[in-house]
Amino acid sequence: MKQVTQKNITILVFLFTLGTVFSQNGKVKQANNNFNDYAFMDAIASYEKLVEDGYSDEQIFKKLGNANYVNARYEEASQWYGKLVELEEAEIESDYYYRYAQSLKSIGDYEKSNQWMQRFSTSKSTDQRAKNFGNKEDYLERIKRNSGRYQLQNLSINSPVSDFAPSFRGNELIFSTARDTGITSRNIHEWDEGSFLNLHSAKISETGDLEEPKRFSKVLNTKTHESSSTFSEDGNTIYFTRNNSQNGKFSRDGKGVSRLKVYKAIFQNEQWEKATELHFNNDDYSVAHPTLSSDGKTLYFSSDMPSSLGASDIFKVSINADGSFGEPQNLGPLVNTESRETFPYVLDDVLYFSSDGHPGLGGLDVFAVKLDGSSNEVINLGKPLNSMQDDFSFIMDIEGKGYFASNREGGQGSDDIYAFVETEPIKFTCISKLAGVTKTLDSDDVLANVRILFMDGDAIVGETISDNAGKFEINLDCNIAQYTIAADKEGYIGTKQTLLLEKTSTTDLVLELAKEQPKTPVAGTNLLEYLNLNPVYFGLDKSNIRSDAKESLLKAVAYLKANPSVKIEVQSHTDSKASNGYNQRLSERRAKATVAFLVVNGINIDRLEQKGFGESLLSNSCNDWSKCDDRENELNRRSDFIVIEE
Known part of the structure; x- marks a missing residue:
């Protein structure tokens, strides 16, 4: 504004604290008095006269910059702030960099303004203005995208x-x-x-x-x-x-x-x-x-x-x-x-x-x-409503018709009221909070450090990583009705699923990943050893599948389903107790029970062969079972899965 109205009065209180007493000859004292009494137009004239008389003082430049800044005389303010920052050994508070950048912006020098905003951000990185600038360094492009949505008219009442x-x-x-x-x-x-x-x-x-x-x-x-x-x-x-x-x-x-x-x-x-x-x-x-x-x-x-x-x-x-x-x-x-x-x-x-x-x-x-709270986006309304000067006191009805004030060039007075019509409403980025957990497919254990991508079509629009407890949270644009979620982790098979996002928080999303299976083993390999699974053991004189063997069997089933070309021979064995003939028949029953379990759980019988070996292939030296303990004898009561076709 070319004249101070109430939008500037709050800043005057702030500027009062900047008034530092310096050389008290008559002219300087009068200029200071004008500044401290808020007679800024008189202060500007007094300080400018001091500069004409040869004064080149840090405090004069600061006050000339400030007095012009609060009066929205941005071109003059930029000149005096420019002289201030050129002074050698001057003690310049970071806020002067900010006001200098703002003044430069108000006269259209955006490139130089950005340079001083960078300087300000470096010197005062915790300042919210510095954070906003760092997050929106492409702010001019963003403003350009929001522009062109208002038709303006200066009013005859001005x-x-x-x-x-x-x-x-x-x-x-x-x-x-x-x-x-x-x-x-x-x-x-x-x-x-x-x-x-x-x-x-x-x-x-x-x-x-x-x-x-x-x-x-x-x-x-x-x-x-x-x-x-x-x-x-x-x-x-x-x-x-x-x-x-x-x-x-x-x-x-x-x-x-x-x-x-x-x-x-x-x-x-x-x-x-x-x-x-x-x-x-x-x-x-x-x-x-x-x-x-x-x-x-x-x-x-x-x-x-x-x-x-x-x-x-x-x-x-x-x-x-x-x-x-x-x-x-x-x-x-x-x-x-x-x-x-x-x-x-x-x-x-x-x-x-x-x-x-x-x-x-x-x-x-x-x-x-x-x-x-549905969006955390602060949107600049763009041109032509906003300009290089002050634009303020915006009002609008539900039909998109409204008024605001500006001191831009071409007006009738220092501040004019403009009528406008909004031709296109603002579109905010709508935020919905999504939370969930990542787990392993078979064991239901939590799975940490899973990378999760959220895609709109082929475009990645969100990304996060689950924490050590498998938990993750992300804010998503709820204007996108359907997301594709892709989760992956090294050593696990990646998964994709579709999410229909509601405009409310979702906290029960579970993403399950199966452990990545090794490459197909060569013929003759014991599949259980290859998959690092526990052997399938049997009780003494028993052929039924024990509960502790089911975990290994189910993981073998998962592998066989994922690798449909692999065929195996189930080879079953006994310890050395009882006669050879009895042990042969017992091992055949064990092989039959093992194959039956695999078939019941979805493996085609055509991919399976079975054979009993009795006590002929002991895994240790317990050919006299009475000389071994129970654990040593149990190692021989087993079924092996031998790959016969890759």
């Missing part, structure tokens, strides 16, 4: 001064303006040499045209700033911004700052009652720019109260059924940064707000974010 902060009240457009009110010059605001702000109204005709504006209310407009209004659905309750005042006049704190406060008033008996301030206002910080949620149960506003993350943050507070309020809650780092987040507006479940902390085109840009 004046040569500042007009901004539109709001809806039935068939009226209420807005704030600094146009000539007939008040004498003693009410000229020395911060920006502009008239005080008052609320005006313009009726919206059936064709959408605006009629000649009028003063909104003599009761609500006072000899201070009034701005940023919002109304209940019936239009009979207003919340608006006003400077801290007593008896209708400015009231300042111990630092000389007139803080901003939100006031409430009721319309009844065809007139507005005297406004009362909300209980969470405070003389030590500002509360401003209120807006109501669509259901009227929540009030959103901007403030620099102690829990703020930056120069001004967006908060919300619940409105109880009896009209009382809850405690304000900061909307957190998804929305708020260390810079300015301000002018909130809520339509259904979308919050629109202005910020110079999120990656934008320059100055304040308008952004949108979902309030229901």
Whole structure:
């Protein structure tokens, strides 16, 4: 903005802390006094005169940059910040890099702006603005993709001064303006040499045209700033911004700052009652720019109260059924940064707000974010709604028609109100949380470190790895109705399945992987040894399949199913107890029982042969069973799986 309106006042408090006392000759002292008294236009002139007289001082350049920056004179601010960063041995706080980058962006020098944002990010990596920049280094391309969705029109109601902060009240457009009110010059605001702000109204005709504006209310407009209004659905309750005042006049704190406060008033008996301030206002910080949620149960506003993350943050507070309020809650780092987040507006479940902390085109840009948690994306509304200058105080109805303010080139005044029509709605990335576990197919044991890909067609759109407990979580775009999930791990057979994603969390997804089978063994190989399986043992004088042998048998079945060309001969054996003839018949029964188990579990009999060897092929030296213990004799009571065809 070319003149300071209330969107800048919160930053003035921040800038007060930057005022450092230096050389106190007459000219410097007067310039400092102007700066510390917030007479920034006088301060700019004083400091510029000092530079003309040969002063080249770090503090002068800082204050010239800051004074121009808060007045949205970004070209001038970039010049002075540029001189500041060129000084050798200057102690420059990282926030000056950020404001320099923002100023460069506002004059269209995006390449140089990005260089200084890199410098800022390096020096202050934990800053939310640095994180946002690092996550969105392609922000200009993203903004380009979001552009072209609005048709704009400058309005005839605009004046040569500042007009901004539109709001809806039935068939009226209420807005704030600094146009000539007939008040004498003693009410000229020395911060920006502009008239005080008052609320005006313009009726919206059936064709959408605006009629000649009028003063909104003599009761609500006072000899201070009034701005940023919002109304209940019936239009009979207003919340608006006003400077801290007593008896209708400015009231300042111990630092000389007139803080901003939100006031409430009721319309009844065809007139507005005297406004009362909300209980969470405070003389030590500002509360401003209120807006109501669509259901009227929540009030959103901007403030620099102690829990703020930056120069001004967006908060919300619940409105109880009896009209009382809850405690304000900061909307957190998804929305708020260390810079300015301000002018909130809520339509259904979308919050629109202005910020110079999120990656934008320059100055304040308008952004949108979902309030229901279904997306973690903050979207820049793009051109032409956003520009290199300040774009703010966005409002829109459910039909996509709305208004906002901007100080872009080509306007009638310092800030103009523009009408717009949204030709294409914002499409947020819809987020659904998916959780599950990875396991082995046969044993049901958890399987750690499985790589899981989520694909939309052939495109990979998500990736994660299960942890040591086999668990995984991922946020997916729920605008994609069907995903293909591919899971793989070395030593296991990869698996794919289809997921129909609902717009709710899924926590019972189980992905099972079978252990990768070795290559086909050569003929003559004992398949059980090749697969590193326990032998199939039998009880003394028994031919039934023991329960402890079933695990090895089932894994052998899985291998045979996965390798249908392999044929085996089941060779069964006995210990040396009993006669040779008896042991031969017993081994044949064991071979028959083993083959039967394989057939019952799905292996074709044509792939199986069987043979009993009695006690002729003992696996140890226990040819006299009485000289061996039970374990040694058990080693001979077995079935082997010998590969006969690969």
